[in-house]
Amino acid sequence: MPTILVIDDNPAVATALEVLFSLHDLETRHAPSPAAGLALLDAEDVDLVVQDMNFSADTTSGDEGRELFAAIRARHPDLPVILLTAWTHLESAVELIKAGAADYVAKPWQDAKLLATVNNLLELAEARRELDQRRDGERRRRDDLARRYDLRGAVFADAASERVVALACQVARSELPVLVTGPNGSGKEKIAEIIQANSAVREGPFVTVNCGALPAELIEAELFGAEAGAYTGANKAREGKFEAADGGTLFLDEIGNLPPAGQMKLLRVLETGRFARLGSNRERQVKVRVVSATNADLPAMIREGAFREDLYYRLNTLELAMPPLAERPGDILPLAERFGAGGPPLSAAAASALQRHPWPGNVRELRNVIQRAQLLAAGPRIEVADLGLPKTAPVRQAPAREPEREQIEAALERAGGVIAQAASELGMSRQALYRRMERHGLKAS
Known part of the structure; x- marks a missing residue:
């Protein structure tokens, strides 16, 4: 009671x-x-x-x-x-x-x-109170994750991010391949690091390959190695990333860029652990935990014949979907504080502007914005102008419209003159409603 x-x-x-x-x-x-x-x-x-x-x-x-x-x-x-x-x-x-x-x-x-x-x-x-209790529960869960697992310095406060991180910790001990999906710059590599750090092969190497940053003709050599003379410019034998990651984890970013021949070889390695360097018939045996990531729609690529269906199901035995930053707004300010550590703090207006921005470039864009603002800030705090956010960019949530006098009067009438109830209906605080009432010359009954 x-x-x-x-x-x-x-x-x-x-x-x-x-x-x-x-x-x-x-x-x-x-x-x-x-x-x-x-x-x-x-x-x-x-x-x-x-x-x-x-x-x-x-x-x-x-x-x-x-x-x-x-x-x-x-x-x-x-x-x-x-x-x-x-x-x-x-x-x-x-x-x-x-x-x-x-x-x-x-x-x-x-x-x-x-x-x-x-x-x-x-x-x-x-x-x-319920909101505070939920936030306390989320904070305790995050603290518990940090005690039990190596989170590699991951910064997150949003429940959506917490679910992905917790699942990454949970699947880390498995030897099965993991596919991390999500838009560019959303933090997929950090999830891969967490998986490696808590896996049975955490003491082994952690090797990364960005399949989207290499010419198609060089990806196979990068992954599997090549013997001297295997292709133009191959003057000496080279070790591939699978050999370098033996006993550890190989992170394949932008896996959707892997050409057909490379897809076939990758499928065989995942199934048998065996492969041959380009230009060689001698097979090599490795034991590698594969974590891959993509921002591409792999099922659509399968329908178009651009990606092997059998490889897709082999890669995503365990799938982790990292949401875009706009869908985990609770992470925005904690990440901004991490990126701006040691520099001028954010003003209240700047913090509000960060939360309204849609972040099409995700975490990577946020880091660049904060680093640039630190260089431009002339005062003791980072202001909105220092952020350089586009003024015409759409926001995640449109600001509330200023209620007209007639709307305020109608809301007050429906609420029987109860200010708190009328303010809630109009989507504003009681203090804000009183200020609007004063502006329009309205008296509380």
Whole structure:
């Protein structure tokens, strides 16, 4: 049962509120003074506070209420506080709303309106607690992953990234091939590093090959090696990446660029562990854990005849899909802080701009943006202009439109004058709604 603390020196007010709340399954605590109220808050769990603005006899300034609210805010910053105020204290109440008070209710109050305000705030508080609990749970899971596994310095805070990292740790001990899919710059190589670092061959070599950065005629020689004279310019025998990775892990990035002949050889190595260098008939035996990655649509390439279906199913025995950065927004600021470590911090506006940007270049683009901003920042903080983000770029989420006077009036009418409920409907904070109301000359009822 939710608990409401009423801080008011008038016993009649406290009794009336206790009766009202008890009829709606709300438990009430009463404190006759600010000191008693603060002491009770320290001793018990309270879900919401209803406080008066004056406590001493013949005092009408509202200063005591302001001091009490400041003290509650300092000790319990997330606790919702409703102000009980006479019309003479309306300006003071509005000032406290802007400072973070949940709402105010004028005396004498309307029971229905007060209950609506209380229930709405309790629902918002419960939702906030659930969100905090979920975030705490996610933080504990990340900490547990870091204790149990070598995460190779991976930075992530979004649940989508956590799932991929956790799965990478889980499959690392297997000897089966792993296919990591996702757009360019999303962090596929970091996932491959995590797999290697937690595998049974973590003490062995970790060799990477970017199949998209090599001419098609050289990829086979790069992977399997070549004897002298095997192709023009091959003046001496060379070891391939499979030999170099023997006893460890071979990471094949952009596997979709492998030509047909290379695909056939790769399939055989995956099945038997055996291959021959270009220009040689002697087969060599290796034991290599293969992790591959691609940003290509391999099933579409199979339908077009550009990629072997049997190789695809051999490569993706275990598939890990890394989402683009725009789909894991919780990672944006932690990554930005890592890339900017040691340099000027982000301003609040710059941090907001980073979260709105769609990041078509993913993590790689974010790193470049932060590194460039550090060079350009002239002040103590990185500002929006330092980021150099395109002004015409689409954002991940369109900003809320400024509500018109008629929309605000309609929302207030539907909410029965309950500011918190109207603000929630309009998609803004209570403080923001009060500012819009002042701008349009609207008074709270």
